[in-house]
Amino acid sequence: MEKNTNSQSTIQPVENYAIERAKQNIRDKIITGLGKDFTIEKARKVLGENFDIELRIPPPNIEGHLSFPCFPLAKILRKSPMIIAKELADTIPIEKDGYIDHLKEVKGFLNIFLNRERFNREIFMDFEKYGDDYGNSMEGKGKTVVIDLSSPNVAKPFSVGNVRSTTIGDSISRIYKALGWNVINDNHLGDWGTQFGKLLYAYEVWGDNEKIGKDPINELLKLYVRFHNEMEGKGSDDGESENPMLTEARKRFKLLEDKDPEMTRIWSWFVDLSMREFNKIYDRLDVKFDYNFGESFYSDKTDEVIDLLEESGIATREEDGSLVVPLDKEGISTPALIQKKDGATLYATRELATIIYRIRRFQPDLIIYVVGSEQKLHFNQCFKVMEMLGFKTRCAHVDFGLVSLKEGKMSARKGRVVFFDRVMAEGFQKALEILKEKRPDLPEEEKIEIARVVSVGAIKFNDLAQNRVKNVVFDWDNMLSFEGDTAPYLQYSYARVQSILRKADVEIEIYPELLKENEEFDLIRKLSRFPETIKEAGNNFAPHIIAQYLLEIARAFSVFYGKIPVLKAPGKKLMMSRLALIRAYADVIKRSLSLLGIDTLSRM
RNA sequence: GGGGAUUUAGCUCAGGGGAUAGAGCAACUGCCUUCUAAGCAGUGGGUCGGGGGUUCGAUUCCCUCAAUCCCCGCCA
Numbered sequence: 001m002e003k004n005t006n007s008q009s010t011i012q013p014v015e016n017y018a019i020e021r022a023k024q025n026i027r028d029k030i031i032t033g034l035g036k037d038f039t040i041e042k043a044r045k046v047l048g049e050n051f052d053i054e055l056r057i058p059p060p061n062i063e064g065h066l067s068f069p070c071f072p073l074a075k076i077l078r079k080s081p082m083i084i085a086k087e088l089a090d091t092i093p094i095e096k097d098g099y100i101d102h103l104k105e106v107k108g109f110l111n112i113f114l115n116r117e118r119f120n121r122e123i124f125m126d127f128e129k130y131g132d133d134y135g136n137s138m139e140g141k142g143k144t145v146v147i148d149l150s151s152p153n154v155a156k157p158f159s160v161g162n163v164r165s166t167t168i169g170d171s172i173s174r175i176y177k178a179l180g181w182n183v184i185n186d187n188h189l190g191d192w193g194t195q196f197g198k199l200l201y202a203y204e205v206w207g208d209n210e211k212i213g214k215d216p217i218n219e220l221l222k223l224y225v226r227f228h229n230e231m232e233g234k235g236s237d238d239g240e241s242e243n244p245m246l247t248e249a250r251k252r253f254k255l256l257e258d259k260d261p262e263m264t265r266i267w268s269w270f271v272d273l274s275m276r277e278f279n280k281i282y283d284r285l286d287v288k289f290d291y292n293f294g295e296s297f298y299s300d301k302t303d304e305v306i307d308l309l310e311e312s313g314i315a316t317r318e319e320d321g322s323l324v325v326p327l328d329k330e331g332i333s334t335p336a337l338i339q340k341k342d343g344a345t346l347y348a349t350r351e352l353a354t355i356i357y358r359i360r361r362f363q364p365d366l367i368i369y370v371v372g373s374e375q376k377l378h379f380n381q382c383f384k385v386m387e388m389l390g391f392k393t394r395c396a397h398v399d400f401g402l403v404s405l406k407e408g409k410m411s412a413r414k415g416r417v418v419f420f421d422r423v424m425a426e427g428f429q430k431a432l433e434i435l436k437e438k439r440p441d442l443p444e445e446e447k448i449e450i451a452r453v454v455s456v457g458a459i460k461f462n463d464l465a466q467n468r469v470k471n472v473v474f475d476w477d478n479m480l481s482f483e484g485d486t487a488p489y490l491q492y493s494y495a496r497v498q499s500i501l502r503k504a505d506v507e508i509e510i511y512p513e514l515l516k517e518n519e520e521f522d523l524i525r526k527l528s529r530f531p532e533t534i535k536e537a538g539n540n541f542a543p544h545i546i547a548q549y550l551l552e553i554a555r556a557f558s559v560f561y562g563k564i565p566v567l568k569a570p571g572k573k574l575m576m577s578r579l580a581l582i583r584a585y586a587d588v589i590k591r592s593l594s595l596l597g598i599d600t601l602s603r604m
Numbered sequence: 605g606g607g608g609a610u611u612u613a614g615c616u617c618a619g620g621g622g623a624u625a626g627a628g629c630a631a632c633u634g635c636c637u638u639c640u641a642a643g644c645a646g647u648g649g650g651u652c653g654g655g656g657g658u659u660c661g662a663u664u665c666c667c668u669c670a671a672u673c674c675c676c677g678c679c680a
Binding site: 056058059060061062067069071072074075081106107108109153190192193194195295318320322324332333334335336337338339340341342344346347350372373374375376377378380399401402404409431434435438439454465466467469470471472475477478481482483484485486488489491492493495496497499500503504544547548551552555558559561562565566567568582603604 | 606607608609610616617618619622623624625626627628629638639640641642643644645660661672673674675676677678679680
């Protein structure tokens with residue numbers, strides 16, 4: 001179950017881009033301008049440790065490219081913010097070829113207008129120097145992160161719920177690579193537990209090999225659903241006497257745990273069938289894993305966890321024989337249940353075994369769990385237990401909201417799920433129809449390729465563009481929208497640029513001083529923020545920051561595109577410079593989309 | 605009962621101690637003989653859930669209440 005397809009990164013980390021150089025330079029000038037008596041250290045004593053001279057981007061309706069609010073300084077300088085800003089605007093020297101063009105006091109803010117020529121020159125130097133590595137950093141150099149993502153349950157359909165972990169996790173993985181980390185993607189398959197006892201029992205009673213061979217996931221799901229339906233009719237589930245079917249299921253899982261050959265054979269067949277289906281989906285989504293260690297991989301590693309917990313005295317044995325770790329002194333009122341009264345292991349036991357294994361094998365600096373927020377308590381418990389055991393590795397639960405249906409919560413056992421392969425199929429058909437109408441000129445093969453890329457992009461972007469923590473109600477129209485704030489809009493924007501570049505057919509040269517229009521400079525400024533955007537997205541485990549950034553630059557490009565002619569620009573030098581700008585824009589679009597795991601197309 | 609998350613335009617969502625709170629969808633008005641209309645420009649639409657507090661300044665931070673969702677020992 002181990003394959004290695006994803007660990008090699010060709011990305012060369014780089015650092016210190018135009019915008020950072022400019023900000024640093026201006027910050028130093030402000031500090032000097034505040035006078036000999038002013039130091040950051042002194043200011044922090046009054047205003048708190050976090051104080052710094054921070055340059056921010058003013059809202060669009062305000063004049064200026066960067067701004068510095070002078071309000072906090074009023075306290076230490078004993079002057080009004082207006083006067084401070086005015087004095088800074090008057091005294092900071094404007095160098096001939098410096099970053100600053102001019103300064104202006106506006107309502108207590110010092111607003112900075114950049115020297116476009118200088119700034120343009122620097123950013124185009126960055127584009128040229130770094131090429132496809134523009135935006136990358138070396139923040140994570142020498143550090144390793146293990147990402148636990150996707151993790152679908154074997155023998156159950158890959159639902160629209162599983163997609164969230166997959167796309168969010170994959171995007172975080174790509175972002176961390178861009179930040180210079182060594183990234184390990186681990187698909188923690190749900191291939192163990194009592195549910196398999198249920199399935200093995202159901203298969204024994206109602207299973208039909210032929211049907212399973214034809215439509216594996218569906219048939220296995222039917223068996224699982226049937227088990228639950230029939231169980232409800234037989235005896236109490238919660239009384240003293242356990243449901244006889246449940247007893248049978250437990251018996252079979254116990255056999256599986258004890259490596260019974262027949263149970264193991266059927267189980268691994270189920271796993272195999274599932275993996276085949278999952279891999280089709282992963283191929284279409286272009287998501288790769290370095291490892292597919294399922295939960296079963298850790299089934300023989302739980303004894304050690306139990307020993308460790310008992311020896312360290314963290315865990316206590318209850319009267320009924322179960323083993324728990326009380327956490328109330330650690331601020332978690334619910335104890336972690338480690339071992340059932342019958343001695344069987346639980347989810348948490350395997351989770352702890354997994355964390356310990358990962359730490360020993362990969363020696364990561366960080367482990368990221370991309371798992372739904374309904375498991376918040378579970379991870380908080382596990383992380384706390386690890387801490388109590390003396391492990392120092394940072395673990396982060398990157399949680400996301402539940403996907404539900406209009407009819408209510410999704411439930412595999414009730415058969416209430418949306419199969420993800422159906423979503424992809426519908427999306428593909430819809431995109432293909434649009435293409436047939438809009439681009440009858442394109443060859444059939446290309447239309448198919450475009451429909452694939454566009455529909456998968458739309459589906460992924462829909463999940464990635466909003467903050468993870470929000471619950472989502474599955475909605476076909478939302479999921480398969482190709483208009484407005486969607487991936488196809490971004491892909492389309494990219495394709496239009498490619499079209500212009502194809503038509504241009506000249507060696508592109510850049511004359512940065514010629515790009516003086518507001519629409520040009522707005523776009524350039526936004527492109528300059530790409531590196532810091534990646535960092536922010538990574539530090540917050542937040543792909544939607546990249547997605548929002550994409551929409552922002554695409555809108556800026558649209559404004560530019562609507563007003564500024566490129567191929568018909570007056571003068572060849574200006575045309576070439578504008579070509580250089582839109583090419584840089586297209587590169588950033590392509591790179592940003594790739595951080596979300598979304599492809600671009602040269603035509604659509 | 606305890607814990608966590610969410611609440612911003614009719615709908616779906618960005619934003620987040622600072623300047624006049626932004627997008628998309630839906631509605632309405634224009635724009636395809638001019639770099640691809642999966643597009644662009646424009647109009648209308650908001651007591652940022654209610655109430656307190658901290659602050660020079662709160663939609664943003666803190667407290668509280670309400671609504672919705674999730675979790676709370678033998679599923680994963």
